[in-house]
Amino acid sequence: MIPQKISATYIPEPHLQFYMGEHISPRRIVILKPFGYRNLLHKEIYIKLLTDIETRELGIKLINHLINGHSAFSEHIPPFYEIFGAKLVFDKNSDVVITTPNELLVNLENTFNSLKTIPSGIILITLKDLPTNVYSHAKIRTLLGSANLKQSLRTQFIRKEIIEKYTGTKGYIYLLMNIATAIYTKASGVPWKLSRSITPTKGLILGISFSRKHIKVSDKEVIYYGAIQLLDRHGEHLYTEIKMFTSTLEELSTKGYFVPYDKMKSILSASIDKYGKVPYMIIHKSSPIVDEEIKAVQEVINKYSNKDYPIFYIFAHIKSNTIYRAYDPSALDYSIRRGLMLLRSIKSNKYIQYILFTTGRLYKSISERDKLGTPRPLEVAITTNMPDISRLPN
Amino acid sequence: MFGFTEESSNENLYVNYLSVEGKPFVDFTVVARPIAVINMKQMYEILAQLSRTGIADAEFKGGTIFIKGDDSKVAEVLDEKSAFVGHERKTMKLNLNEHLNIMRVLFYKALFRYAERRGFRSFWGRRKGGWKKLLPLNMDSENLAKQGLFSKIGNDLAIYRGLYIMLEIFDDGDAALWVDLYSPIVKLSEQRPISPKEAKALGLKDIYTSFIPKPLERFKQVNKLLNILCDGSKLNIVFADGQAISFTCDFQILKAI
Numbered sequence: 001m002i003p004q005k006i007s008a009t010y011i012p013e014p015h016l017q018f019y020m021g022e023h024i025s026p027r028r029i030v031i032l033k034p035f036g037y038r039n040l041l042h043k044e045i046y047i048k049l050l051t052d053i054e055t056r057e058l059g060i061k062l063i064n065h066l067i068n069g070h071s072a073f074s075e076h077i078p079p080f081y082e083i084f085g086a087k088l089v090f091d092k093n094s095d096v097v098i099t100t101p102n103e104l105l106v107n108l109e110n111t112f113n114s115l116k117t118i119p120s121g122i123i124l125i126t127l128k129d130l131p132t133n134v135y136s137h138a139k140i141r142t143l144l145g146s147a148n149l150k151q152s153l154r155t156q157f158i159r160k161e162i163i164e165k166y167t168g169t170k171g172y173i174y175l176l177m178n179i180a181t182a183i184y185t186k187a188s189g190v191p192w193k194l195s196r197s198i199t200p201t202k203g204l205i206l207g208i209s210f211s212r213k214h215i216k217v218s219d220k221e222v223i224y225y226g227a228i229q230l231l232d233r234h235g236e237h238l239y240t241e242i243k244m245f246t247s248t249l250e251e252l253s254t255k256g257y258f259v260p261y262d263k264m265k266s267i268l269s270a271s272i273d274k275y276g277k278v279p280y281m282i283i284h285k286s287s288p289i290v291d292e293e294i295k296a297v298q299e300v301i302n303k304y305s306n307k308d309y310p311i312f313y314i315f316a317h318i319k320s321n322t323i324y325r326a327y328d329p330s331a332l333d334y335s336i337r338r339g340l341m342l343l344r345s346i347k348s349n350k351y352i353q354y355i356l357f358t359t360g361r362l363y364k365s366i367s368e369r370d371k372l373g374t375p376r377p378l379e380v381a382i383t384t385n386m387p388d389i390s391r392l393p394n
Numbered sequence: 395m396f397g398f399t400e401e402s403s404n405e406n407l408y409v410n411y412l413s414v415e416g417k418p419f420v421d422f423t424v425v426a427r428p429i430a431v432i433n434m435k436q437m438y439e440i441l442a443q444l445s446r447t448g449i450a451d452a453e454f455k456g457g458t459i460f461i462k463g464d465d466s467k468v469a470e471v472l473d474e475k476s477a478f479v480g481h482e483r484k485t486m487k488l489n490l491n492e493h494l495n496i497m498r499v500l501f502y503k504a505l506f507r508y509a510e511r512r513g514f515r516s517f518w519g520r521r522k523g524g525w526k527k528l529l530p531l532n533m534d535s536e537n538l539a540k541q542g543l544f545s546k547i548g549n550d551l552a553i554y555r556g557l558y559i560m561l562e563i564f565d566d567g568d569a570a571l572w573v574d575l576y577s578p579i580v581k582l583s584e585q586r587p588i589s590p591k592e593a594k595a596l597g598l599k600d601i602y603t604s605f606i607p608k609p610l611e612r613f614k615q616v617n618k619l620l621n622i623l624c625d626g627s628k629l630n631i632v633f634a635d636g637q638a639i640s641f642t643c644d645f646q647i648l649k650a651i
Contacts, residue, residue, distance in 0.1 A: 005568055008407055008650040323525055323560045323572045327408040327613045327645070334408075334609040340650060342409065346564040374609045 005346060008326070011339045011356070016192040025362075027177065029191055030083050036190035040086040045187045046121040047090040048111050050097050050104070052128055055160040059126035060092050062163060066180050073170035077177055084184045101131045108134065108155070120187045121154065128160045154186040190236070197233040203280030204238075205231040206271055210257035210287060220248050224257060230271050238275065243267070257287040264296035269303075277304050277311065284316040289351070294383055301385065312386045317351075319379040324355050326377075336360040336375050351381035405650045408613065411562075411570040412620075412629060412641040420567030422488045422497055423637075425465040426458050428480035429472075436476035444468060444634075445503040446510070451634045453499040460488070460496050462504075463634030494563060501561050502526050504633045512623055514556070515585070527576050529556035530622065531585055541618050545605065547579065547598070553605050554580050554587075555615050557623070571629070571641050573620065575612050577605060617645075 015022040018032035051059045067088045069079040080088045099107040108123065115121035156179060166172040181191050198205065207229040214224035223246050230238040245260060252258075259267065268283070283297060297315050305311040324342065327334040342355035360375040431437055431454065444450045450463030459479060461468050469479035488497055505526075506516035513533035519525060530538060531554070538544035543555040556576040563569045578587030579598060593602055607615060623629065624643035632638045 004646075004648060005413070005564060005570060006409065006411070006646070006648065008409070008648040010650055323410075323558055323574050325410040325574055325609075325612070327410075327609055328405060329408065330405055332610075334613050336407070336609070337405075340407070342648075344564070346566050346568065348562050348564045372603070372608075373606045374612045 005344060007343050007345060009341050009343070010337070011341050013339055014198075015195040017195040018192055022195040026181070026192065029181065030078060030177075034084055034184060034189055034191045035193050037085050040084065040120075040184070040187065040189045043086045043120065043187075044089045045086050045183065046095075046115060046118045047088055047183075048095050048097065048115060048121065048123045049090070049092075050099050050107055050111055050123055050125045050127075052100060052126075052160075053098055054128050055126040055163075056096065056098065058160060058163045058167075059124065059158075060096065062126070062158070062176070062179070063088070063090050063092075063124065065176055066183070070173065070176060072168070072172055075170040075173040077173050077180070080180055080183075083180065084189065086184065086187065086189065088183070099127075101127070101129050101134075104131060104134045122183050122186055123155045124183075125155060125157045126160060126163065127157075130157060130159055156182055156186065193234050193236060198235060199233040199280040199282065201233075201280050202278045203233045203282065204271060204275060204278050205233070205235070205282045205284070206268065207231070208259060208267075208283070208285040214252060214257075216249070217246075220250075222247055222249055222252055224252075226257070226259065228267055230275070232275075233280075255288075255290045258290045259285070259293055259296075261292040261296045264293050265300055268297060268300040272300070272304055277309065279309070279311055281311060281313045282316065283313065284318055286318065288319075289315060289317045289381070289383065298385070312384070314382050314384045314386065316380050316382045319381065320376075322355070322377060322379045324377050324379070325374060326357065328361075331361060338362060338375075340377075342377070349381065351383055354380045354382070356380060407648050407650055408645040409648050410574055410616065410645055411572045412643060413646055414569040414571070415640045415642070417567035417569075418637075418639045419488075419490060419497055419563050419569055422567075423485055424460040424462050424488055424496075424500070424635075425483055426460055426486050427465060427469065427483045428457055429454060429459040430457070430478045430480075431476070432478070433476040437472060440471055440476060441468075442503075444471065445507060448507060448634055451500045451503040451507075453496050453503075455493075455496055460493070460500070462500055462637065490563065490565060490567065497563060498561055500633065501631065501639070502559075504631050504639075505559070507634075508631055509623060514623065517587070525558045525560045527556060527558055527587075528623070529554050529576070529578070529580070529587070530619070531580070533622075542615065543618060547601055550582050551588075551596075551598070552580050552582055553577055553602070555619065557616065557619050569639075573616060575607065575616050575619075577607075613645075620644075 013024060015024050016026060018029060018035055019037035020032045023032060047063055049059050049063060066080050067090065069082070070077055080086070097107055097111055104127070108125070111123050115123070158179065162175070166175045185191055209227050211225040214222040216222050223244055226243050226245060227240060228243055229240045232238055243263065245263060247260065281301070294315060297313060301311050301313050326336045326340060326342070328336050336357050338357055338360035340357040340360065344353060355377045357375055357377040437454065441452050444452065444467070450461050450465065450468045452459055452461040452463070452468055459468070465483060472479050509516055509528050510532070513530050514528040515531040517527040517529070519527060530543065535544045535552070544552055546552045554577070556578070558574045558576045560572040561569060562572060579593050579602060580587050593599065620643050627643050629641040629643050630638055
């Protein structure tokens with residue numbers, strides 16, 4: 001038999017650990033309670049609503065549904081307090097700030113200042129038109145202040161169009177569920193953790209993503225920003241920081257967004273120095289890996305690694321815009337089941353590549369996937385010093 | 395609400411690539427000649443024309459032009475206008491480590507010539523090594539509409555179903571041709587796909603969204619387009635020097651384990 005160039009296998013998804021047990025579905029949080037249930041038990045989370053006049057009523061209604069619970073089309077979300085153990089505090093007479101896209105930034109900062117004396121507060125922003133500059137500003141402010149909850153701007157943006165689209169459908173309950181979980185998380189709650197470690201032993205996961213735009217500072221030089229995020233082996237957040245990088249336009253056009261050699265070395269060394277030497281490091285970035293990054297990673301790993309305490313690394317680029325598709329004729333709509341992985345038996349690239357479907361039908365039911373479009377997988381390209389991963393399957 | 399059932403594994407799946415026959419890229423020969431380029435843009439236009447007419451598929455890298463086809467004609471036509479091609483010529487087997495991109499480009503040129511003869515218009519895209527696009531712009535739109543491959547959405551606008559194509563060459567010379575559905579909005583008077591930015595500015599987001607196919611529909615539409623593109627059960631791509639590369643015209647079936 002001629003061996004296939006590509007083989008297919010299913011990767012079991014890790015279960016989620018809640019307060020009272022574990023389950024594969026995040027929605028089970030309603031019954032099993034969030035992982036950090038006791039940490040925010042009976043605590044108050046203050047909500048401020050920043051809204052335009054057109055979206056005001058929808059925004060208030062949505063917050064009331066979060067506080068009191070809501071039912072639609074046989075789906076139900078219990079009151080926030082019942083699920084999370086923390087209480088949402090909101091008064092529609094004093095906690096609503098009317099704004100416009102032009103005034104949003106100023107109103108956002110003022111509202112943020114009014115929440116500074118409160119232990120835990122979230123600003124909910126419901127608008128018809130969401131200015132992207134304000135959205136980016138809020139995200140960067142959140143990241144910059146993430147080390148200190150009181151100094152960190154905690155926001156939840158919802159466009160009017162989204163609320164309207166789901167109102168009167170069972171999707172509205174899922175929207176409420178997602179917003180409720182986001183609010184709980186932004187108030188420093190931990191909704192769930194992975195029930196098993198991502199790495200086979202003690203390890204750290206370092207993620208690097210870049211802002212989409214670079215800024216030209218001279219004819220040749222540009223600056224761009226990257227967010228560096230460190231997670232532990234259960235996927236729990238350790239820290240996030242924003243780094244500024246400089247490069248020439250020419251370099252950027254050939255390499256794409258990259259971390260220059262010296263910066264990559266200092267980022268990696270700093271994480272090991274701060275959180276200790278671990279036997280396993282995963283580094284992943286949103287743009288393709290370049291040679292100088294690999295050199296920096298290898299040098300840092302070699303510096304900290306020795307015969308008695310080897311450190312293994314996986315350096316990965318995760319590509320989302322891929323051409324790959326798969327179809328399952330056993331499903332009514334041919335949709336693929338989530339967790340499918342395609343592997344090449346022979347390399348076609350200097351990296352080892354995995355095609356991984358992270359969206360698709362859940363579990364093994366053959367019913368139709370009630371979503372628009374066709375699942376598109378991620379492609380993970382890795383370089384590693386782990387001998388058992390370096391070999392490809394036959 | 396949260397219930398789900400576990401079934402047995404070992405599922406047969408379709409994966410969207412066409413398998414090549416043999417290992418054609420192990421023995422991939424070209425004629426290589428030295429070249430000094432005078433006008434790069436003009437040279438590429440001439441090379442595209444030479445490929446379209448089936449005289450030669452050629453690509454330039456460094457100081458060398460790699461040709462599959464009539465290299466004398468290439469030298470003659472380029473010498474007149476845009477580059478000096480040296481007299482020294484050698485037939486060489488391309489190396490997968492060194493010439494992977496040359497092989498890909500030569501393949502796409504031959505594929506485009508083939509596809510254009512079957513009613514498709516080809517688009518290179520921004521990146522040479524990236525995906526290519528084929529749209530059935532030279533076919534009867536009424537006939538395409540009957541097959542669900544063409545839908546008019548305005549006086550001068552229509553959604554065409556076409557193909558994304560990507561050749562993957564493995565280290566052992568084997569290959570796979572990945573194909574997926576390409577569904578742009580086309581400005582009919584200019585016979586060109588409009589960009590997503592243009593579509594958004596024209597307020598076409600919602601109508602475009604309504605044409606995003608679910609998996610079964612996508613599967614059927616890609617297979618309809620493959621039926622138009624292929625010759626029976628094969629896709630035979632012939633280079634200008636006569637070498638042919640043949641693909642099976644069905645998606646591969648894999649057993650998931």
